[in-house]
Amino acid sequence: MTIARTATPSTARAINDRLALELLLSHGALTATELRELTGLSRPTIADLLERLQRGGLVAMVGERGEQRRGPNARVYALRADRAHLAGIDVRTVGVTLTVADLTGRTLADAALPVDPADPPADFADQVLRTLLATAEQAGARELHTVAVGAPGLVDPATGELSTTSRLQHWHGELVAALRAGLGAEVILENEVNLAGIAEHRIGAAADRDTFVLLWLGHSTGAAVVLDGRLRRGFSGGAGEIGFLPVPGTRGLPATRSCDGGFHSLAGGRAVCALAREHGLVDGPGADDAPAAEAAVLAAIAAGPAGEPFLDELAERVAVAASAVAVLLDPGCVVLGGEVGRAGGSALAERVAARLARLSPVRTEVRAGTAGGGAVLSGAVLTASDAVRRDLFGGR
Template identity: 85%
Template sequence: MTTARTATPSTARAINDRLALDLLLTHGSLTATELRTLTGLSRPTVADLLERLQHGGLVGIVGERGEQRRGPNARVYGLRADRAHLAGVDVRTVGVTLTVADLTGRTLATAALPVDPAGPPPGFARQVLRTLLDTARQAGARELHTVAVGAPGLVDPATGQLRSTSQLPQWHAELVDELRAGLTGEVILENEVNLAGIAEHRLGAATDRDTFVLFWLGHGTGAAVVLDGRLRRGSSGGTGEIGFLPVPGTGGLPDRSTCDGGFHSLAGSAAVCGLARRHGLPVPGGGADDAPAAEAAMLAALAAGPAGEPFLDELAERVAIGAAAVCVILDPGCVVLGGETGRAGGAALAGRVAARLAVLSPFRTEVRAGTAGGGAILSGAVLTACDAVQRDLFGGL
């Protein structure tokens, strides 16, 4: 027989404090009366927790509010958003974008550093670090509590190190090392598609889903797997590396060092651009066949009306092949199409993939277009850094 354990006074205080902090995050500033109503706690308990949180520098009085009664105005309490600062960093082969935010996740400053993939300048990783520190100072941050970095490749769950699964630039790994050496706060490294999946779950197309898969269709292909509300990474950090998925129609097979011949060869940006040309659609970029070119080709197909439908049908068939392989293993019930190509395809592409998937898979699977936007990776990085800061400052309860 087990016996229920009674919470100690200190544990009860910590739980009440975290409840109040979460409500202030969700609702913004609140009066003590509103906190009592939302928490169900007594007047003395709310008064005590507000005093503790003010003393700890997490909550402050942000104004007054007139009540529908006689007497003085009620004090309004809010989070001290400047109590800690954080940053999100999105690392791509074509450059880096970053955002500095406050404790609530509100953007304070942004910066972008483009780079020539064929020849990054010497010391580019150090340049990114300097830009991040300069941007933080411009935002009024003396230091960054946590920085979350999204990059392509495998992030080893045991070591936190980045391992490339293809020919990624050397400066990617150098940048992570530079940030960890040059910053006093924690640096969290995460696969970039996983961060986009977090953004779709918290802000985008999958807010009503605890289980779904994000299919990333951009320069490369990838997936973020969320099961029962938790992001799954796998034993080596490789969950979702669908670019390596062997599929029919590529004329070859991938190997451990390159995803050529895998699903990447069906749905990566070069494959999408090639398919568009074969269907007579314009592809800008002078043969670069990068993610912006694939996005433009998709938009051209949508604008072409009936003339663009054969391209959409064939691309949907390709995407559905990869999605079917994932769905018959995981049965996620929902697939979100993200990345430049997936977002640009919108409902037209999602509907076609859903129809084809219904034929290929015995499981009912809804297909949605991503709505977290072009900054999904950066948004996911900021959310991840925010969670880490709040766990630390709010006590982890």
């Protein structure tokens, strides 16, 4: 037997307020009439909630709009974007980039702080904190409500702590503690590829999919798994650590704290650069980082037919991991992200799709990522924005 429950007046008000705030966030400024039409609520209910939200500092009247009728102009209401400020931070071995945004997620100021991976200063975590505070001041933010940090490594879902799976910088483990001690704000730590997956899901190539896997191809390799609209982290936060996947074509096997010998050795930045040298696309030793791998892929595409053998072999390698993802999860869609995936675009995605169709019986679409080079940072801002809205608007 089902027991019907009627919402209490306070619960109904909270639900109505949250609905109105979400509409103002997604539609921009609205009149009371427009809110009434979008929500289906009565005129008195809309009037009450607008007064309540103005008292709470979440909504402000921003002007008037002429209507096609007699009488006074309609008042226009908007979300107060300055009600709370947030930040996103993208952590790499070569430094950090960060963005300060308002309640709507609009970027107000950003900054980059590079570091020499071979000789990082002992106080680099504190330097990041000072840079963030200075950037927030530049943006006119007196305080930050929430900061989301994307970092390499496993983030334990139970503790929120970072555990590394390879040789990372000492300041990676120190940064979140420095931020929490110096900000007095909520600091959310998330794996950087997971944040890129959130960006592709919300504003990128998988915006129309509830289930997909982002295959990250950059300095290292990784994956973000989104099933039924939810990011899946796994029991220990290790879902998507595809760099450790044992694959043919490498000279060994990965180990607990090193993905050398796994898929990383087949398609990480160093491997892509080495492949480009084999095909004559790169002269001399050069760099073996993500920008160099990206440049190599772009050079192959620009070379036309001369670059196709390189792209074909790279696609063969990527298809190995995509096949493992397809037969284990059957996501229906794999998005290629990271510097290499972004540079390869449709040329690489189409090649991977053709090879995947021969490897796997599971029908899987392959798309090029479209969230751009700032996908991790965009995902961090989206994650921080969601947390702020949950706090200020209520709900999940």
